[in-house]
Amino acid sequence: MLEIRNLHLAAGEQVLLNGVSTRFEPGRVHAIIGPNGTGKSTLLRTVFGENKPAGGEVWFDGINQASCKGSTWRHLFGYMPQDSHIAADLSVLEVVLMGQMDRLGMRVSDSQLTQALQALDSVGLLHLAHRPIHAVSGGQRQLCLFAQVLLRNPRVMLLDEPVSALDLKHQMVLLEQARALTRERGWITIMVLHDLNLTAQFADIILALSGGRLLACGSPQKTLTPQADSGPL
Numbered sequence: 348m349l350e351i352r353n354l355h356l357a358a359g360e361q362v363l364l365n366g367v368s369t370r371f372e373p374g375r376v377h378a379i380i381g382p383n384g385t386g387k388s389t390l391l392r393t394v395f396g397e398n399k400p401a402g403g404e405v406w407f408d409g410i411n412q413a414s415c416k417g418s419t420w421r422h423l424f425g426y427m428p429q430d431s432h433i434a435a436d437l438s439v440l441e442v443v444l445m446g447q448m449d450r451l452g453m454r455v456s457d458s459q460l461t462q463a464l465q466a467l468d469s470v471g472l473l474h475l476a477h478r479p480i481h482a483v484s485g486g487q488r489q490l491c492l493f494a495q496v497l498l499r500n501p502r503v504m505l506l507d508e509p510v511s512a513l514d515l516k517h518q519m520v521l522l523e524q525a526r527a528l529t530r531e532r533g534w535i536t537i538m539v540l541h542d543l544n545l546t547a548q549f550a551d552i553i554l555a556l557s558g559g560r561l562l563a564c565g566s567p568q569k570t571l572t573p574q575a576d577s578g579p580l
């Protein structure tokens with residue numbers, strides 16, 4: 348179980364997170380929704396440990412983030428940021444293997460290589476494994492970063508707008524795979540989505556953020572009401 352308690356974060360005068368508390372359950376897909384600039388990415392980064400909260404706590408299975416070594420904490424996660432810089436001279440396969448950077452020795456083992464190729468195959472990119480990352484499309488790069496997250500076999504998957512560059516077919520491929528692995532392996536998945544139809548289809552729990560506050564949290568039936576549709580979401 349991942350739990351955030353009364354998280355506060357500010358940048359100068361601007362309040363980014365304002366007393367956010369909730370629990371994230373294993374085996375469930377949680378979607379964070381809300382308008383632009385409302386703190387969704389900030390929340391993911393704070394859970395991952397990239398932002399240090401001004402107040403509040405993040406716990407995973409009895410471990411307090413604040414008293415855990417950063418590298419040990421991050422080991423729990425597969426984090427796919429909204430924008431990520433990738434060194435242009437790496438191949439698609441090397442980018443996927445970078446997901447194992449903290450676990451790779453001097454040499455990539457046969458089993459690591461096999462798993463990386465399987466992860467690429469599962470997102471339909473095996474045929475591009477040896478192509479330089481700068482020579483694939485934006486959508487293919489997004490799928491490659493998702494494969495990188497899968498290779499980590501994380502306890503918690505944090506996906507920030509993971510389908511923003513994908514066509515409809517690949518949106519479904521990625522989200523179906525994320526949901527299946529979350530269920531099968533008991534991962535905790537937290538993703539930021541803007542499309543409310545996809546959110547209703549794939550999320551078990553929806554968290555609606557506005558102005559750094561958690562406005563609503565619950566099943567799609569409970570949170571995606573006509574009132575919410577016309578409100579600040």
Ligand SMILES: Nc1ncnc2c1ncn2[C@@H]1O[C@H](COP(=O)(O)OP(=O)(O)OP(=O)(O)O)[C@@H](O)[C@H]1O
Nearest residue numbers: 358361363381382383384385386387388389390429
């Ligand atoms: N490092 C920072 N310093 C100052 N302000 C920041 C910083 N990072 C984010 N912000 C501000 O915090 C607010 C929340 O940003 P955040 O990226 O979390 O929003 P979001 O809900 O993910 O938005 P979007 O849907 O556009 O991706 C925004 O107003 C943004 O300008």
